[in-house]
Each structure stands twice: as C-alpha cells, then as structure tokens.
Amino acid sequence: MQITTSKNLILNPVINNLPGPLKAVVVSLHTITQAPLDMCLSSALTVLGIAVQGNNKIQTIMGEKILSLFFMTMADSGERKSAVDTLAMKGVLKYELELRNLYEKEFEIYKISKEQWSERRKILAKTKGISTEQIIEEIGPEPKPPVIPSIIHSDFTTDGLYSSFDSGCTSCGLVCDETAMIFGSGSMSASNRSRTTAFLCKVWDGKTLTKTRHEKFRSISDVKLSIHFMMQPAIAEKYLSDNLLKKQGFMSRYLITYPESNIGNRLIEFSDERKAELEKSHHIIEEFSNKIYNLLKNSSKSEVQIIIPSDQFNVLAAKFSNKNELEMKEGGKLSQIKEFTSKSYEHLYRLYGVLKASFSDANVSEDELITSSLSLIMFYTQNMFEFEVRNNVITLENKALKLLNYMEINGIEMIYPSKISQNIRGIENVAEAKRIGNYLVECGKFEFYNETDNKNKKVIGYRLVPNGDLTIKSA
Incomplete structure (x- = not known):
C-alpha cells in the first residue's frame, strides 16, 4: 500500500509510529471522510481486532490472553462516525454476507435432514421393545442447525449476545456509531447496568460464560468480542461518571479517544490533485477490505495460534509496566487512573498481538511493531488520564450544583x-x-x-x- 496525505493534514506522532500499511489505512479513512484521525485509528484497530481475535492468542507472563480490543470514541454529532465505520468495516461485512448466503443454503439442507430424522424416529418409536438409546444408536443424534453468522452487532442485550455465542458464533464485534441507543436502553438502565457491565468485563477477560435457567446449566468458553462504542460527549459525561462503572472496572478495559473536532475545516475541493488523492485512498481501503476478508476466512479454518513476543518486546513492556506501577502510588501521576493503568500491561500485549497477527505477511519489522504498540498504549493512557480529569471536574460541578440547589430550596x-x-x-x-x-x-x-x-x-x-x-x- 502507498500512503496518501492531504495537503492540510498534520500527522500526529502516534499515527507516524504505526506500521506502514496501517498508517496508510488510517490516513486514507481520514482523507476520504475528513473525520478526526484518532477516530479513524480506533475504527481501523477495531476491525483488525475482529479479524484476528478468532484464531490468535498472545503469551504473557500471566498466561495466554485473547486479542479482543474495546474502544470508545467521544465525538459530537456530525463528525462522520458512520462514514468512517462504513469504510473500515467493508471487509467484515463482505465476509458476513458470504456466510449469510451460505447459511441460507445450509439451513434448507438442515430442514430436510431434520424432517427425515424425525420421521425415522417416529417409525422406530412404534416398534415394540426398542429403547430410546437404541433409537439414537440406529438413526444418530438430532441434526444441529447451522451457525447463524452474526459477526457484527450494533445493539445488544446480555441475553442476546449470550444466545449469539451459544449458537456457535463465538468471535464477533459490537460496533455502534450512536451508543446512546445502548446506554439509553434497558441494557444500561439502573436495574441492569451492573449485570451488563459485569458481562462485558467477563467477555474482555476471556472468561467462560455460564447461565443457569430452569435448572439447566449452560457454559460457553473461548468467546471473543471486540467493541467500538462511539458516543457524543454529553452521553459519555452522563453515563460514564457513574461510580459503579468505575468500581466494576468497566472503563479500565476501554481504549478511549476524545478527538479534537474537524468540523469547520472539511472544505470540498475539486482539483486533479484532490481527485488523485481520493482515488489512491479508495484503492488503499479496498486493499484493506480484502485483507480483512482473507484474515476472517483463514481464521475459520485454522487452529488457534499462540503469538510469542520477542525478548526485546518483553523487556520494554516490563519497563513500561514497572514505571506505571510506581506512578500509581498515592499522589503519583497515574493514581487517578490506577484501574486503567493496572490493565495497561495487558492492553499493550493485545495491541502488539493484533498488529503482529495482522501484518505478519507485510514485511513489518519487529522494531516497527514494538514502537507502534508502545506509542499506542501511551497515547490511550494519556487519553484516559485527560478523560478522568475532565470527568472529575464535571462530577464535582454536578455535586456542587446539587449542594447549592439544596441550600437555596431549604433557605x-x-x-x-x-x-x-x-x-x-x-x-x-x-x-x-x-x-x-x-x-x-x-x-x-x-x-x-x-x-x-x-x-x-x-x-x-x-x-x-x-x-x-x-x-x-x-x-
């Protein structure tokens, strides 16, 4: 892939440190949509997470970890969140459409097999002296329906996601460009918020999901879910200041961005230079879509691969983690975001693993992978710190206003x-x-x-x- 740049584009350090192929994709998303670069970055990384999480894990000192990534982007209406996701998700949607077409054919075959099986069972059941075990031995177990191909969800309930996992689709993505639909729905109501956040935390952790209903016990293991929630700042301020979410570790599992608005700078230009720039960008996105499609297709066929990080990465990751650990002490720079910082070590390994699994065939050097992974986690750590400071100020203001109102009402x-x-x-x-x-x-x-x-x-x-x-x- 060749990189394309807009003449008005100033690349920030985290974008410059990305592996060449990913940098080209992020810049191309920005060039086409003129949406904030940070938003384009999180969208591209979400898609990569969805593509490689199904058949890859990474080895850490704490054991094998899944590669699922959770992102959250705060951006006002009009920042072209939908446009970015539509472009970034093309390869995933292409693969999902192919699976749906295949599912329809397989389901017709399943219906015929089920009818034939049921008829044979009825006939054998009328035979005297034959037990249920003998019937099953004769005709085999009941045919199972094909897996419903639900790779991308834009809305959810915990029961709905559990059912999707239970049907066999255990690697998917939750991508929503208007997260008010989720945070304003029953899933995140006061009565369900604790249950929903605990469920998502468990999924991020890669833990086995269990459910007991009507004396029936079900468990699902090896579930992978990557998330990108996009929401307006007002929604974020309303819901994410909830102490319950913080205490449950909900926000510590997300890599967040609060990009500077690009509204007011998105001027339309008709020129040969701009036309060539757009053509090149669309070509890069098309190549990216094909790559994602192939990664997903291969993941459904191959065994799970365990990514073994290089010694060089392990040493630098340890230095990063130790530095953060010291800064989490009371009064330290990172004490305000110690929940997130405690998980930043695992975030770092997941980012490294996703990049390594995605670009193993693209001549990306180990130095590039390490530099990019460290740059990304430092970028998202700084974003979380700034969000927490802002959130604390807003929470303080809200409580101060409640106090003033109380005093005024009561004289x-x-x-x-x-x-x-x-x-x-x-x-x-x-x-x-x-x-x-x-x-x-x-x-x-x-x-x-x-x-x-x-x-x-x-x-x-x-x-x-x-x-x-x-x-x-x-x-």
Missing part, C-alpha cells in the same frame, strides 16, 4: 461538611463534602465560616457569599 445560608454528606445524595463522606465545599470557595460561591462548638473545638463550615450568583460557570 440555608451556612452548612457544615458533615451535614453535606448526610443530606446530599451522591456525596459519600465528609472528605468529599470538604472537597466540594472548597471547590465552591474557589468559585466564589462560598466563604469559610469558623465557630467553636460546645466542647471548645474549632469547627469549619461554609457560608454562602452574600448576594453571590448561585450558578457555576463550566470549567
């Missing part, structure tokens, strides 16, 4: 931290109450109020600033 002018934690839902303890109170002091809404209690102990509270504005300007 309260002064309040102590202990009363804040007792009366405001979502403020869990006195320490958090003090953090919110101090934040409102910084915003100019509160001033400190000191008095001595009946035990002659100094007590610090907060008092509304006289004639102050109760609104908070967003950070």
Whole structure:
C-alpha cells in the first residue's frame, strides 16, 4: 500500500509510529471522510481486532490472553462516525454476507435432514421393545442447525449476545456509531447496568460464560468480542461518571479517544490533485477490505495460534509496566487512573498481538511493531488520564450544583461538611463534602465560616457569599 496525505493534514506522532500499511489505512479513512484521525485509528484497530481475535492468542507472563480490543470514541454529532465505520468495516461485512448466503443454503439442507430424522424416529418409536438409546444408536443424534453468522452487532442485550455465542458464533464485534441507543436502553438502565457491565468485563477477560435457567446449566468458553462504542460527549459525561462503572472496572478495559473536532475545516475541493488523492485512498481501503476478508476466512479454518513476543518486546513492556506501577502510588501521576493503568500491561500485549497477527505477511519489522504498540498504549493512557480529569471536574460541578440547589430550596445560608454528606445524595463522606465545599470557595460561591462548638473545638463550615450568583460557570 502507498500512503496518501492531504495537503492540510498534520500527522500526529502516534499515527507516524504505526506500521506502514496501517498508517496508510488510517490516513486514507481520514482523507476520504475528513473525520478526526484518532477516530479513524480506533475504527481501523477495531476491525483488525475482529479479524484476528478468532484464531490468535498472545503469551504473557500471566498466561495466554485473547486479542479482543474495546474502544470508545467521544465525538459530537456530525463528525462522520458512520462514514468512517462504513469504510473500515467493508471487509467484515463482505465476509458476513458470504456466510449469510451460505447459511441460507445450509439451513434448507438442515430442514430436510431434520424432517427425515424425525420421521425415522417416529417409525422406530412404534416398534415394540426398542429403547430410546437404541433409537439414537440406529438413526444418530438430532441434526444441529447451522451457525447463524452474526459477526457484527450494533445493539445488544446480555441475553442476546449470550444466545449469539451459544449458537456457535463465538468471535464477533459490537460496533455502534450512536451508543446512546445502548446506554439509553434497558441494557444500561439502573436495574441492569451492573449485570451488563459485569458481562462485558467477563467477555474482555476471556472468561467462560455460564447461565443457569430452569435448572439447566449452560457454559460457553473461548468467546471473543471486540467493541467500538462511539458516543457524543454529553452521553459519555452522563453515563460514564457513574461510580459503579468505575468500581466494576468497566472503563479500565476501554481504549478511549476524545478527538479534537474537524468540523469547520472539511472544505470540498475539486482539483486533479484532490481527485488523485481520493482515488489512491479508495484503492488503499479496498486493499484493506480484502485483507480483512482473507484474515476472517483463514481464521475459520485454522487452529488457534499462540503469538510469542520477542525478548526485546518483553523487556520494554516490563519497563513500561514497572514505571506505571510506581506512578500509581498515592499522589503519583497515574493514581487517578490506577484501574486503567493496572490493565495497561495487558492492553499493550493485545495491541502488539493484533498488529503482529495482522501484518505478519507485510514485511513489518519487529522494531516497527514494538514502537507502534508502545506509542499506542501511551497515547490511550494519556487519553484516559485527560478523560478522568475532565470527568472529575464535571462530577464535582454536578455535586456542587446539587449542594447549592439544596441550600437555596431549604433557605440555608451556612452548612457544615458533615451535614453535606448526610443530606446530599451522591456525596459519600465528609472528605468529599470538604472537597466540594472548597471547590465552591474557589468559585466564589462560598466563604469559610469558623465557630467553636460546645466542647471548645474549632469547627469549619461554609457560608454562602452574600448576594453571590448561585450558578457555576463550566470549567
């Protein structure tokens, strides 16, 4: 593949460090759609994850790990999320269509076989002295229906995904360019959110899925699912600030991007140069689609391959992990995202494994694979850190507004931290109450109020600033 670049395109370091063939694809997606590069990157990596996860695992010091990747992109409406996914997914959809056509033929054969089997069973069942075991021995087990080819899902429930896995399609993708459909649905309602997130966490971990219904026990192992959730920032802020998701480790399993908008810079140009650029980009995407199609087709035929990383990669991965471990200590740079950082070592191995399995035939050197993998995990770690900082500010603002509203409704002018934690839902303890109170002091809404209690102990509270504005300007 040859790389194409737009004259207005400034490549960032993480894109520059990608293996040549993947870099060409990401830039081509951007050139055609003019969508943010980071979004194009996550879409391309999602497709690669879907293509190679079925028949590849990677060896780590903690054992063999699957290669499934979970991505999340926050982008406003109009950023051309659908356009990027439509192009990136062409090879997957081509393979899925082929499987569906084959399924229809196989299902007709299955129906005939099932009818013949049922008829023979009825005849034998009328024979005196013959047992059920003898009937089965004579005619064989009941024919099984062919696997329903559901590789790509755009919406889901845990029961629906479980049924899809149970039918035999155990390697698939969940790709949604409007994730409000999922996060606003019953799957992520208050009553189901814990169950849904636990299910997805278990799938990412590669654990066996079990279900017991009506005294029947079912288990499914070796399940692989790659995800790309695209959502508007407002949806992300509403749902992803939920402490439950954080405590369950939901966000720690995602590689997130919050790309800078490209709206306002997507000018249409009619020129020979632009025409040639687009033709080259479409050719690269077509080659990528064929590659994905072939990877998927081969994965259905071959045994699972265990990728053994080079010693060079293992050494650098260990250095990366050790550095992060030290920075997760209280007050360290990564202490705010310690849940994600704890899994960054495995994220790194999965990214390396996906790249190695995808481009083993493309003359990509080991140095390129290592540089790209490390660059990617550092990029996504920085994104998670920035998201967490932003999310903490938003959560702080929301709780501060709840406190101000509570005081206004109840006609309260002064309040102590202990009363804040007792009366405001979502403020869990006195320490958090003090953090919110101090934040409102910084915003100019509160001033400190000191008095001595009946035990002659100094007590610090907060008092509304006289004639102050109760609104908070967003950070």
